[in-house]
Amino acid sequence: MPGKPRVTIARIAEEAGVSAPTVSKVINGRSEVSPETRRRVERLLREHGYIRRATGTDGPAGLIDLIFAELESPWAMELIRGAEKAAAEAEASIVISVLHTHEGPGRDWLDRLAARRTDGVIIVGSRLSAQRYDRLNSRSIPFVVVDPEGEPAPGVASVGATNWQGGLTATRHLLELGHRRIGMIGGPPDVLCSRARIDGYRAALETAGVEVDPALILHGDFLVGSGHDHGHTLLSLPDRPTAIFAGSDLQAFGVFEVARQRGLRVPDDLSVVGFDDLPLSRSAWPPLTTVRQPLEEMAFLATRMALGISRGESPEPRRVELSTDLVVRESSAPPAAQYSGVSS
Structure with a gap:
């Protein structure tokens, strides 16, 4: 802070009742300091807001x-x-x-x-x-x-990133295309970004007057395998979704694979939207509609x-x-007027 004298190692050492080299060892993570002494010095460093010597601005960082x-x-x-x-x-x-x-x-x-x-x-x-x-x-x-x-x-x-807004935008895109049965594959339920994306999904449905069906919301780990496994679960429902919003591009690729295995065409039979906009999403087939996370x-x-x-x-x-942005490509389209449940 301007006008506030910078605390020195010597002052920390004096208050802690140890030598300056001992304080230096604590700051530099050296092991040859007793746990009790380390705790005492660390407490004083925190109390004084000690900031280690910054790298000179004229040289490499x-x-x-x-x-x-x-x-x-x-x-x-x-x-x-x-x-x-x-x-x-x-x-x-x-x-x-x-x-x-x-x-x-x-x-x-x-x-x-x-x-x-x-x-x-x-x-x-x-x-x-x-x-x-x-x-x-x-x-x-x-x-x-x-x-x-x-x-x-x-x-x-x-x-x-604006994960809630991204979840809202992705789901709203599918709603505007005419989808009403929209599956959601999120990440772990205790991860902040996953919760935010699912909350955005819920908000879009509620704003559109579409009932949130808990059976359509599943949690994975953002990887391809969970997209495949949970995509299989969603597409096995008697009234399967016509669209799936995946919490990551990798999960969306897993949905692509299970759709192919079940004889479903994307986007003719199933629309898929991802999240991230990885370089792979542009070269996937079909190219993936996704939320760009910067x-x-x-x-x-x-x-x-x-x-x-x-x-x-x-x-x-x-x-x-x-900010996140929706990138519309070829994996999302209006739902077909009718579809037949195709089983694996």
Whole structure:
């Protein structure tokens, strides 16, 4: 803050009753500090709002860590592309890590992160608990969350997309084509973006005076397999839907496959809409109508925000939602006047 003296390692050391090298070891994630001393120093670092020395603005920014919970989807490449572009502008390098868990970085990983003095961390698709948030702050590691799975804690910088509006727009498109039996395949029920897309779907139906049928709403994991499995369930209903809104493009591709297996033509017998607008959606057959989520732009902005925080800047606003847009292609059309249930 302007006019506020910057807290020093020496002051933290004096208040904690330890040496300055010990404080430095805590800041840098070194292991040779007792747990009690580490807790005492971390508490003082938080209380004083200690900010580690920022990278000089005249030289390269250093390292940006891009952290994924999983790396199983092509959408990760779009995020990597955006982060790399922002890092290149700042003459920084990208380090990609996969945690194989949605619970956020663990203590050991955070220690290693602090030891290599990263200039910023982009956390993609993880649940960041208050405890992990405190651990990142106590090590003075600037971070931004992209597409958070849960509600970000107050003060946490995050970048997402207008998922509710995207769900509303996709469903409204199908309603305007004349569909009334519209299936919905979402992601995990406890993931923020999935809930928002389903809520947008519900809102569009309710606004149009169409009853929401719980049997038409299923939860998956955003991957092809869940699109296939839940598409099979929906298309096996006695009164099957004439359209399916999938919570991701990958799930939509799974619906394509099960429709083909059942002898249904897209969009003649079944309209399908996805979410993401991955490059694959343009080359699918038929090309996929989808909601464009600006993944590259999200990662670009998050990286810029993290670099700004590392320089002592405070991003405003701290929570950003970029707009989604409906991209109409050939997988959606008015429903046929009649259809016959085709079984596998």
